[in-house]
Amino acid sequence: MLRARQTDGAAAAGAALYVASSAHTEGPSPDRERGPAATALDDATLVVRAREGDVTAFETLVRRYRVTVYRIAARILTDPPAAADTAQEAFITAWRRLHEIKAEQAFAAWLYRITVTRALSAMRSRAVRPLVPLDEETTPALDRAPGPEERALADGLAAALRRALNHLTPEQRACWVLREMEGMSYEEVASILHTTPGAVRGRLHRARPLLAQELRPWR
Amino acid sequence: MAVNLAGDRLPCGHRVDQLWACLGSGAPDEHVRACEYCQAALAMIRPLRTATSELAAQPVRVPADLPRRVMAVIGPRIPPAPRIAVPVAAPDRLAISVRAAAMVLRAAGDSVEGVRARSCRLTPAAVGPNASAGLKLTISVRYGLPALSAARAVRRAVRAAARAQLGLTLGPIDIEVVDIHAA
Numbered sequence: 001m002l003r004a005r006q007t008d009g010a011a012a013a014g015a016a017l018y019v020a021s022s023a024h025t026e027g028p029s030p031d032r033e034r035g036p037a038a039t040a041l042d043d044a045t046l047v048v049r050a051r052e053g054d055v056t057a058f059e060t061l062v063r064r065y066r067v068t069v070y071r072i073a074a075r076i077l078t079d080p081p082a083a084a085d086t087a088q089e090a091f092i093t094a095w096r097r098l099h100e101i102k103a104e105q106a107f108a109a110w111l112y113r114i115t116v117t118r119a120l121s122a123m124r125s126r127a128v129r130p131l132v133p134l135d136e137e138t139t140p141a142l143d144r145a146p147g148p149e150e151r152a153l154a155d156g157l158a159a160a161l162r163r164a165l166n167h168l169t170p171e172q173r174a175c176w177v178l179r180e181m182e183g184m185s186y187e188e189v190a191s192i193l194h195t196t197p198g199a200v201r202g203r204l205h206r207a208r209p210l211l212a213q214e215l216r217p218w219r
Numbered sequence: 220m221a222v223n224l225a226g227d228r229l230p231c232g233h234r235v236d237q238l239w240a241c242l243g244s245g246a247p248d249e250h251v252r253a254c255e256y257c258q259a260a261l262a263m264i265r266p267l268r269t270a271t272s273e274l275a276a277q278p279v280r281v282p283a284d285l286p287r288r289v290m291a292v293i294g295p296r297i298p299p300a301p302r303i304a305v306p307v308a309a310p311d312r313l314a315i316s317v318r319a320a321a322m323v324l325r326a327a328g329d330s331v332e333g334v335r336a337r338s339c340r341l342t343p344a345a346v347g348p349n350a351s352a353g354l355k356l357t358i359s360v361r362y363g364l365p366a367l368s369a370a371r372a373v374r375r376a377v378r379a380a381a382r383a384q385l386g387l388t389l390g391p392i393d394i395e396v397v398d399i400h401a402a
Contacts, residue, residue, distance in 0.1 A: 041335060042400060045359060048337040049325065053297060053318045055290070062286045070281045084282045091289040158277060161270035181275040205236060209224035211267050218266035 044104035051098045058098075062091050065108065068182075069115050075177040076119040076170075078162065086122050090115040113192045116174055123170045157218050164214035172207040175200050220259040229256040235264070242268040303343050305386045313386070317341045320385055324354070327380035331372045333361035337397060350390020359398035370394045 041060065049057035069090055074083035093114050101110055165173055171193065178189040179200065186197035193200065224235050231254050238260050241247050251257040282288075300318035307313045321339040328336025337357045344352035356377065360369050374392045381387045 042359070044398065045335045045337050048357070052321060052338060052340070053300060054322060054325075055293065055297065056322070058293070059286060059290055062289050066285050067279075067281050070285060071279045074279050080280070080282075084285065084288075087285060088288050088292070091285075092292050095289075095293050157266060157270040158273035161267070161274050176271075180271045183275075201236065206225065208235065208239065208264065208267065212224055212263050215266040215270055218270075219262055 042105070043107040047098060047101060047104040047107050050095070051101075058095055061094075061107070061111075065111055066091075068108075069111065072112060072115050072177065072182065073119045075181055076116065076174055077123060078166070082122055082126065083119075086115065086118050090118050093118070109188065109191055112178075113194075116178070116192050120170045120174060123173075157215065160215055160218070161211065164211045167210055167214065168207050172203045175203040176207055176211075179204060220255060221263070222256050222259045224260060224263060229260055231256045233257050233260075235260055239264060239268070301343070303341070303346055303387065307386070315385055315387075317343075320381075320387070323380055323384050324356070324377050327376040328356060328358060328373050331369065331376050333364040334369055334373055335359040335400065336373070345390050346387050347390065348388060350388075353391035353393035354389055355393050355395075357395045357397045359400050360396050361402055362399050363402070366396045370396070 041057075043061065043064075046057040046061050050061065066087065070083060070087040073086040073090070074080060077083050077086060090111065094111050097114075101107060165176060168176065174193060175189055178184045178192060179186065184192075186200050189200045190197045222229055226235075228234055231250070233251070233254070233256070238251065238257060241251060242261065242265060247257075247261075251261070300316040302314035302316055303320060305313040305315055320341050324341065325336035325339050328334055328339070335358065337359060338355070339357075340355040342352055344350065345354045354377070356373070358369070358373060360366055373394060377392060378389050381389045
């Protein structure tokens with residue numbers, strides 16, 4: 001089940017960056033584009049039109065899904081410039097392969113599959129370097145996020161998890177991002193990763209003790 | 220007490236992924252509340268659950284120029300579309316790309332209440348008083364709207380737009396209802 005979940009207030013305000021976040025939900029999240037005309041059209045209609053060379057229809061799809069596509073890439077790669085490149089390549093690949101979609105209404109899952117495949121490939125091929133920007137790794141949580149003590153502790157926890165995720169294999173990491181952070185079902189994750197729901201459960205099961213071990217100080 | 224999170228089951232028989240789900244729903248059952256193994260496992264995975272929620276809630280800054288970058292790459296890669304000659308007084312000539320014409324005709328289809336135009340295949344053979352082929356149009360119709368009257372209205376709107384906006388007289392218009400959408 002796909003659900004629209006967020007709007008882009010930053011875009012309307014002319015800001016340089018779109019800001020979006022996700023919480024735990026049951027399905028992937030297409031991002032609403034601007035304008036009543038664009039929101040009126042469903043993915044299947046836009047896909048058919050784009051396939052016949054209607055660039056405007058494809059641009060509407062890009063605006064609708066840019067946040068989720070970028071967020072998935074950013075969470076797998078933890079490297080904003082690489083995530084931007086991956087998101088861009090994912091959309092360009094989607095445009096080139098639009099004729100391969102059999103069920104136009106399943107565009108979102110198909111697009112996420114392209115995104116994850118490209119992100120994993122970028123992850124495997126890139127040179128060894130710190131995955132977490134140095135400032136995030138070394139800045140004490142209190143300096144970065146002043147506020148109540150619990151909030152500081154939680155921020156420290158999130159940073160620790162971001163580091164811990166780097167210890168996972170690319171496939172385990174993708175499972176964690178899609179299932180635990182994007183809130184997709186096991187079936188959706190399996191479809192995106194070309195595997196079975198059982199294999200997804202297995203990867204998460206193996207990832208959990210590794211991550212829990214890294215977060216030992218917070219027990 | 221530490222338990223082995225990597226095993227299939229805890230010594231009490233509970234699975235770790237059950238406990239993980241239980242942390243998400245916030246409703247431990249009676250066994251979990253009383254079992255020392257479950258409580259030990261929960262203590263080990265609780266920070267991970269909190270950290271995951273926190274990380275998922277953190278904003279991600281999406282580059283504002285992403286759509287522009289994508290479209291800048293795609294634009295030049297679009298192959299040219301065939302042209303249709305529009306009848307004008309000699310010696311002037313006018314032609315319109317079938318892709319551009321299709322956008323006008325789809326918009327005309329959309330203007331009919333409860334209709335979304337999808338595929339629009341226009342060929343030179345579908346134009347003119349002696350058109351030998353039909354314009355092929357697929358549409359999605361809102362649930363509850365009679366397909367017959369919707370198709371009639373679409374035909375009228377598309378034909379009028381072709382004449383008024385493109386200067387083209389269409390031959391037959393073949394409409395296929397391929398989907399029904401919710402109101």
